[in-house]
Amino acid sequence: SPNNLQGYAPICLGLEDFYIRRLYLRIQDCFGRPISSAPDAWFDVVERFSNDNNKTLKRTEKINRCLNLGSYNYLGFAAADEYCTPRVIESLKKYSSSTCSTRVDGGTTVLHNELEESVARFVGKPAAIVFGMGYVTNSAILPVLVGKGSLIISDSLNHNSIVNGARGSGATVRVFQHNTPSHLEEVLREQIAGGQPRTHRPWKKIVVIVEGIYSMEGELCKLPEIIAICKKYKAYTYLDEAHSIGAVGKTGRGVCELLGVDTADVDIMMGTFTKSFGSCGGYIAGSKELIQYLKYTCPAHLYATSISLPAAEQIISAIRVILGEDGSSRGAQKLARIRENSNFFRSELQKMGFEVLGDNDSPVMPIMLYNPAKIPAFSRECLKQNVAVVTVAFPATPLLLARARICISASHTREDLNKALEVFSRVGDLVGIKYFPAEPKKL
Ligand code: PMP
Numbered sequence: 023s024p025n026n027l028q029g030y031a032p033i034c035l036g037l038e039d040f041y042i043r044r045l046y047l048r049i050q051d052c053f054g055r056p057i058s059s060a061p062d063a064w065f066d067v068v069e070r071f072s073n074d075n076n077k078t079l080k081r082t083e084k085i086n087r088c089l090n091l092g093s094y095n096y097l098g099f100a101a102a103d104e105y106c107t108p109r110v111i112e113s114l115k116k117y118s119s120s121t122c123s124t125r126v127d128g129g130t131t132v133l134h135n136e137l138e139e140s141v142a143r144f145v146g147k148p149a150a151i152v153f154g155m156g157y158v159t160n161s162a163i164l165p166v167l168v169g170k171g172s173l174i175i176s177d178s179l180n181h182n183s184i185v186n187g188a189r190g191s192g193a194t195v196r197v198f199q200h201n202t203p204s205h206l207e208e209v210l211r212e213q214i215a216g217g218q219p220r221t222h223r224p225w226k227k228i229v230v231i232v233e234g235i236y237s238m239e240g241e242l243c244k245l246p247e248i249i250a251i252c253k254k255y256k257a258y259t260y261l262d263e264a265h266s267i268g269a270v271g272k273t274g275r276g277v278c279e280l281l282g283v284d285t286a287d288v289d290i291m292m293g294t295f296t297k298s299f300g301s302c303g304g305y306i307a308g309s310k311e312l313i314q315y316l317k318y319t320c321p322a323h324l325y326a327t328s329i330s331l332p333a334a335e336q337i338i339s340a341i342r343v344i345l346g347e348d349g350s351s352r353g354a355q356k357l358a359r360i361r362e363n364s365n366f367f368r369s370e371l372q373k374m375g376f377e378v379l380g381d382n383d384s385p386v387m388p389i390m391l392y393n394p395a396k397i398p399a400f401s402r403e404c405l406k407q408n409v410a411v412v413t414v415a416f417p418a419t420p421l422l423l424a425r426a427r428i429c430i431s432a433s434h435t436r437e438d439l440n441k442a443l444e445v446f447s448r449v450g451d452l453v454g455i456k457y458f459p460a461e462p463k464k465l
Contacts, residue, residue: 068410072101077433079410088410089438091428096269096385097356098433099300099340105348106300106339113335121328125317129328137334138305144341145267145293146275146285147307151316154329156264156294159304161187162322164231167260167290168193172227175209175257177201177243179236184262188231200239203247206230210255228257229290234266234277238419238427240380240387242266245277249287258289268298270383274344274357280383298344301336303329360385360432363439367430370443375456379425387428388414389446389455394424396453401426403449409442 069080071087076095078087099106113133123129134152142150153159164187168174172193176184179200188195196213199205210230214223230252232243245261252259263276271279276293278285285291290308295301306316317323344353364385371378377390391400394415401413404426415424430439450456 070101074101074433076100077431077438086408088405088408089434089442090410091430091434091442092410092412093431094265094297094429095300095431095433096265096298096360096429097274097300097340097344098431099298099336099343101300103300103340103343105343105350105352106336109339110332110336114332117331119330119332121331123327124325125323125328131328131331133331133334133338134328137329137338140338140341141305142307144275144345145263145291145305145307146278147291147309149310149313150305150307151313151320151323152295152303152305152329152334153322154303154326154333156296156302156304157183158322158326159292159294159306160184160262161190162320163292163306163316164188164193164229164260165191166316166320167191168227168229171225172229173213173225174229174231175206175213176231177233177236179239180231180233181237181262181264184231184233193229194225201232201236201241201244203244203251206248207251207255210251210257214255223256228255229260230257231260231262234261234263235270235380235384235386237265237386238388238414238425240378240384240427242270242281242381242384243277245281245283245288249283253287259287260290261288261292263291263293264304265297265384265386267293268340268344269360269385272357274298274353295333295337299337299340301333301340303333303337356432360430363432363434364430366436367428367439367443370439371446372458373460374443374447374450375459376446376450377455377457385430387430388425389428390457391424391426391453391455392422394421396455397424397426399453400449400455403452404445407445407449409445 070076071078076093077090079090080087093100121129121131137152138150141152142148160183168191170192174188174191174193174195176188176195176197177200178197196209198209230248232248234243235241249259267276268274270276273279278288290306292304292306294304342348346353361383365382368378368382368387371389379388379390380386391397397413397415401411404411411426411428413426419425
């Protein structure tokens with residue numbers, strides 16, 4: 023929407039149409055000719071409202087204002103904020119929307135340096151480097167960190183940006199069962215010694231890649247166990263905190279803070295600014311030497327236009343609010359609210375009989391539909407009742423593990439959540455997805 027100064031990406035509703043279209047394209051491929059009835063639907067276009075922290079959005083033409091339970095707007099910073107927005111507007115007036123320069127050719131400003139210092143301090147690492155896009159942060163950094171002769175061991179449910187970066191790196195890639203430290207150890211043992219007593223270590227580097235909160239599962243990483251294994255086998259740890267930084271931990275510092283892990287034990291900390299900070303871009307935080315090396319060698323730093331300054335200002339300001347450096351307690355209130363909202367919503371859904379994945383404190387809440395055929399019914403019925411949810415299916419999930427993925431925000435009120443619960447209850451009965459109905463009370 024033109025009102026949205028943070029440049030928050032438009033969200034995609036009506037994903038059922040996307041899957042139907044993919045299916046048509048597949049069938050078309052099989053028959054080797056176009057199918058005349060293939061629908062033209064791709065992504066629905068929506069209108070967002072910046073004056074209520076993108077809590078609601080409008081599906082153009084088809085439906086009126088909906089309660090937005092689909093965006094990663096965890097702390098409600100994705101639009102008008104009394105501290106961030108005036109500063110973003112000021113920086114837009116002062117600097118405009120683009121630096122039109124790469125970081126090395128006049129595109130590094132005082133604000134870029136301030137952003138990197140602020141991110142490093144916030145996540146608890148000596149240094150950080152920022153990029154204009156979260157996806158690119160993973161896909162461009164991994165090929166710089168590892169190459170032929172190195173080994174990447176990646177969680178089986180890692181995000182596509184990690185998969186792409188790992189593939190593009192030329193390193194050997196092995197996958198371990200999702201969030202299963204014992205299987206990670208098995209893979210490491212196999213790869214280091216081929217199952218035989220260890221004679222030599224055949225890899226230049228070994229990097230184990232995990233996510234803080236898994237975006238399709240809502241699950242917290244078993245980070246302490248994974249770190250212990252990485253230490254034992256001298257492997258580097260790479261942690262993607264796209265969904266956890268800002269969203270969990272007493273002061274919003276992500277899964278390390280929540281799970282009591284010392285950030286010194288995580289070698290490479292990655293995150294995005296597109297969720298909790300309501301901006302765009304991504305970061306890598308690590309040792310001074312690592313960040314210096316990346317600044318000299320990473321093509322996405324050397325050859326890409328630097329992150330836009332209004333976006334940088336939004337991140338710096340959001341971090342100040344989270345840390346209470348704006349002189350208010352709004353940051354602490356937001357953190358308390360997202361935790362309360364997430365735990366309330368998860369437990370209410372469970373009480374109703376839904377199968378909800380993920381852990382307490384996680385704002386990501388997949389409701390299992392299983393059968394992909396239930397996707398259109400679920401999302402359309404919710405939309406009819408003015409609740410917007412994102413539905414996810416193959417290839418983002420295994421074929422028979424379709425789900426609706428709810429993202430809770432600190433900007434949702436109890437009234438919003440109660441309204442959504444009423445709608446889900448009705449639609450859940452209609453579509454038949456209350457897989458654990460409560461026992462009927464004995465009279
Ligand atoms: N990593 C993970 C785990 C993600 O879920 C995403 C996107 N949601 C990204 C990286 C890419 O981030 P961005 O959308 O900011 O480009």
